[in-house]
Amino acid sequence: MKYIDEFRDGTLARKLARTIAAEADPARDYRLMEFCGGHTHAIYRYGVQDLMPDNVKFVHGPGCPVCVLPMARIDQAIAMAVEHGVTLCTYGDLMRVPASERRSLLKAKAGGADIRMIYSTQDALAIARQDAGRHVVLFAIGFETTTPPTAVALKAARAEGLANFFAFCNHVLTPPALKTILATAGPDGVQLDGILGPSHVSTIIGSRPYEFVPEQFAKPVVIAGFEPLDVMQSTLMLIRQLNEGRCTVENQYTRAVTRDGNRKAQALMAEVFAPRDSFEWRGLGHLPHSALRLADGWADFDAEQRFPVAPGPSGKWGKEIKGCECPSVLRGVMEPTDCKLFGTVCTPENPMGACMVSSEGACAAYWSYGRFRDLKRPAAGATA
Incomplete structure (x- = not known):
């Protein structure tokens, strides 16, 4: 664990904090959005915000794939399990997310639907292999990070002739969401000075896709690692860019991220998936080309086509709980x-x-x- 400990060293953190305090211009504010939910947890788990001067503020972004999934997609998954009797395989975080009419996947399971918690796409494949007569649907979710494993599972299903394995695709893409956030920033929206770019996503897509941010919106971006010292160093890099009047994409997470990313994973994604014309994000609305569907050549594995469902008697899904912000x-x-x-x-x-x-x-x-x-x-x- 020594390698991880080096990125959580308290002495180095205090030294970085002093440097940030010395270089942060007291005459201005620095509002920096950490796009990724992993960064948000690192900031508060390790007290990074407490080490910042008062004029350096972290703003939380939409980088939680479970959070941005609209309620209607959970409603749709529940309907598949109940109406078509499929075995729905999902990750633990999704089980308790509220759906319409105070339902959830967990409550649907308690009511008799065959909904199972898995730890990986391979778990869903194993269930499909065990019983060829059971229709198994993988509730595929996540940003670019988790998209390649879904593609691997689908390719394995095809290679093995598993005609009972399907994917309900809810993979979403980071750059379109970031573009929407920046396009609506300003007096009537969120105030932002710079972006802490996501870590794991960037290992797949690289830093190149964020270059539109300085070019179109004149905001600096620093790809930041997940550890507390990563976040602090990235914060210092953003502050220096802002102080010097620079605006570019920098990569603090060089131990894992390159400009071009993982080209093999990108090719795999391009083979199995295609961009949707539009997809709804909780809080952001319908964003063009912001999510993936199964490519036409993989339509036989598409749960949305194989198990169509319609909204309930009210004719509408996705009604948010009143008062939830x-x-x-x-x-x-x-x-x-x-x-x-x-x-x-x-x-x-x-x-x-x-x-x-x-x-x-x-x-x-x-x-x-x-x-x-x-x-x-x-x-x-x-x-x-």
Whole structure:
């Protein structure tokens, strides 16, 4: 563990903090968006924000794939499991995310639907191999980081002739979301001076896809690693760019990220997937070319085509829980503690939104590491 410990060294952290404090111009503010939910948790787990001067502020972005998944997609998955009797395989974070009408995958499972928690795409493949008569649907979710494993599973299913294996594709793409955030930034949106670019995503796509940020929006980007010293060093790099009037993409995470990324993984993604014309993101709305579907040559494995479902009697899916500010938190215009439900009705044991459920959610980070206001008991008669 020595290698990891070097990126959590308290002496080095204090030295970096002094350097940041010395170089941060007291006459200006620095509002830096950490796009990735992993960065948010690192910042609050290790107290990085507490080591910053008052004029250096981290703004939370939409970098939690479970959080940005619209409620309607969970409704659709539940309907597949209930109406078509498929075995739906999903990751643990998704099980408790609220769906419409106070449902969830976990509640649907309790009601008799065959919904199983998995740890990898290979677990879903194993279930499909065990019983050729069972239709197994992988609830595929995540940014570019988790897309190649889904492609590997689909290629394995084809090679093995597993006609009972399908994917419900919800993979989303980072650059279009970042572009939307920046396009709406300003007096009526979130105030941003620079971007801490995501770590794991960038190992796949590289740093090149972020070059539109300085070119189109005149904001600096630093690809940052996940450890606390990574975040602090990246913060210092952004501050120096801003102080010097520079605007470019820099890569702090050089031990894992290159400009061109993992070309083999990119080729695999291009073989199996194609861009959707539009896809809904919680908090950001419908974004063009911001997600993936199975390519036409893989339509036989597409759960959306094989197991079509329609909205329920109300004719509409995806009605957010009243008062939940998760969409605003994902846009960076609110902090979790600005939500009236946070810490009262909404807790990890009784989540009202995905941001409190996911291991990368901002609300979960605030709760887990004590960054919340004095808690109040729910009013008498309040229900969850």
